[in-house]
Amino acid sequence: MSGTTQAQAGLSTPAAVPIEDTSRTGFYADMTTPERRTFWACAAGWALDGMDFMIYPLVIGTIIKLWNVDAGTAGLAGTVTLLASALGGWGAGYLADRIGRVRTLQFTILWFSFFSLLCAFVQDFNQLLICRALLGLGFGGEWAAGAVLMGETIRAQYRGRAVGSVQSGWAVGWGLAVLAQAALFSLLPAEQAWRWMFALGALPALLVFYLRAYVEEPAVAAEARARAAAAGDRPALWEIFSGPILRTTVLASLVATGCQGGYYAITFWVPRFLTTERKLSIVSSTGYLAALIAGSFAGYLAGAWFADRYGRRTLFLVFSLGAIAVILVYTQVALSNELLWVLGFPLGFFASGYFSGMGAFLTELYPTRLRGSGQGFCYNFGRGVGALFPFLVGALSQTTTLANAICLFAVGAYILFFAAAYALPETRGRVLHADA
Template identity: 60%
Template structure:
C-alpha cells in the first residue's frame, strides 16, 4: 500500500509528459540501496514515534495509581524533549565520526531498550530516569536517519523521500493509540500501561535489518576515504567557523520557529478548548484520530510540495497555514462538530511543516560535518521550542491562555519565515558540491 502512496504522491499535473512519467517513477528508479535505506529509516521513525507517544496515553493512569501531580507528569515530557535535543546533537557528531548506519543502529537499540525499561519502573524517579534516557535515543534516531536518507536519495527526489520518512511519525502515533485502546480494553490499567511500554522493545529487532541490508551512503564513504588519506578528521566545531556560522545560526532559528510553534499549538490548545470553551469533543478519540490523519496527509503533501515548489516557499506556506489555524482556534467561536473537523488542518499544517526540514538541513551543510550541523540545528530548535509551553503558561496568568497561545504561535512562525527568507534555496542541490 505504501508503495502506491509513494508513487501517487509524485504525480504531476500533466501526466502525459515525459517529465511527469519520470516524477511518478522516482521510487521505482531508486537504487536497491536507496530503497532499503528508505524503508529502514521510515519504519525506524514510525517506531520512534510509537515509543515516544506512549507517555501521553498513560499519564492519566500514572496520576491515578501513583498519585503524582500533573506538574510531575508534565516534567517527564519536558525532560524527555530536552534529553532528546542533547541526544540528537551528539548523534549528529557521532554519525560524522563512525557513520550514519552505525549511529542509526545504536540510537534505535537505545530508545527501544529504555522504552521497555519504562514498563518496569517501580517509582516516579525510575520512570523519569528511564524516560529521559529513552529521549536521548529518540532524538538521536531522527538525526542519524535524516542524514542517511538525505544522502542516499538523488537530489531531485530528496524532499519527497525525506518527507515520506518523516510521515512515519504519524503512523507511529496512530499505532500507539491503537495499542493503547487494545491493551487497556483487555488488561487492568495497572498492567496495561506497563505492557504498552514493554511493546516498545519491538523496534530493537529493526537493528538486525539495518545491520544486514543498509549500507553507508556513497557520498559519505568517499568523504571519509578522502579524510583518511589526508589525515583530516572533521571536528563538530567547524559548523561554528566563519564559513558556516551564519548558516548554522539561521538554520537553528528556522527549526526553533517550527518546533516552538508546534509545541505552542499542540500542548495548550486541548486545555484551552476544553476548560475555557467547554468543548467536550476535546476528550474524544475521534478528535485525536482527526489530528493524526491530518498530520499524515500533511507530511505527504509537504513532501511532494518541497520538491515541487522549493524548500523555502514550502516552509512559508505551511507556516502561514499554522498561523491561520492558531488564530482560528483561539479567536473564533466553534461548535463541537466544527472543532472535530478542524483537527484535520491543525495536524496538516503543524506537522506537515517538518517534512521539508530533513532535506533542507542535509543540503545546507557539507558532507564532512553534515551530521553535526543537522543534529545541532534541529535539536537547538527542539530544546528552545520545549520551553514554549512553560512560557505560555506563565504569560497566560496576565493575558489569558488563548491570546498567549496566539502570541507565541505568531512569534514562532514569524521567526521561521524570516529565517527561511534569509537562507539559500537548496532544491536540487547535489551533495558532492555542497
C-alpha cells in the same frame, strides 16, 4: 543563489539538477534497490520513533492522577526528554561523521528502545523523569543519523519527496500509539494500561536486524570519511560554529526551533485539552485525535511534493502561515465539538507538513564532512529549545486556560519559523559531493 550568499552559508557551488518528474509518487518507481531499502528502513524508524514519543502525551492524564503531580511538573518530563534529545542528536550527528550513518542509527535505536521499556517498570515520577531523559538521548540521535542517511542516499531530484514521504511515518506511529491507547485503556485498568503503552516503545529494537542486513552506508559519506582519514583531517565538534558556516548554523537552528516549538506546543497538550476543556473521555477523544493525525499524514505527503515542486523554503513560509491561522481558530473561536473535529484535519496538515522539507533542507545546507554534525546540531537545538514549550504551556495553563497557553507559544514559534526561513537560501535540487 549568488556566490556571496553561498559563501555566507558555508557552501560550495555544486550545480543543481532539474526536477523533471514533479509528480507526487513518480520518484518511487525510479528508485534503485539501495534507495528503496533505505527509504523503508527510515520510514519504519520514523513511525516507531513517533509512536514512542507520543506515548507519554497520551498517558499524561493518567500519570497526573496516579502520582498527584501538577500539569507543569508532568510537562517537565516531556521537556526533559526533548532537552536530552538535543544533546543526543548533536552527539549522534558528530558520531555519524566519524563512524558512519548506519552504525550510528543502529546504536541510537537500541538505546531509546531499551529505555522506553524501562519506563514501564518505574515506581514513581522521579524514576520516570530519569528514564525519559535517558530515552531522549537515543530519540534525538535516531533522527540525526536517519535524516543524513536518507538525504545522502536519495538522489537530488527525488530527495524532497522521498525524505518528506518518510517523515509521514511519524503520523503512522502517532496513529499506532492512539490505537494502542484506545485498546489498552479499554481492556485494562488505567493503572496497568499506561505501563503496557511504554512497553510497546521497545518495538523499534527489531528494526536493527533489517538495518544490519539490508541498508548500506551512502557512498558519498564513505568517500568523505576515507578522504578525511587519508589526509588526517578529522572534523572538530565545534567546526560548525566557525567561519562562514556560523551564519548557516544560527539561522538553521532558529528555523528548527520555530517549527518544533510550535509542533510540540500543539501536539503535546491537545490530548489533555480535549479531555479537560472539551470534556471528552480518553476513548471518545480518539476520533478527534484521528482527524488530527489524518491531517498530519496528508500534510507530510503534500509537503514532500511541495518541497520538490516549489522549494523547501517556500514550503516553510506557506505552512507556517497556515499553522498560525488554524491554531488561532482552533483555540480562540468558540466552536462546537463537531466543528472542532473537522478543524483537526487542517490543524494536523499545517502543523506537521513542513517537516517534510526539514531533512532535505538541512542535508543540503552543509558540506559532507560536517553534514552529520551540522544537521544533528541544528535540528536538535531546535528540539531542545522547543522542549521548553510543553513545560511552559503547562505552567502558563495554571493562570489561564490551556487553549490560551497553547495558542500563545504556538503562534510565537511559527512567527520565528517564518522569519528565520525567509533569511535562508533555497536549496532545492542541490547535488551532494564528497568534497563539498
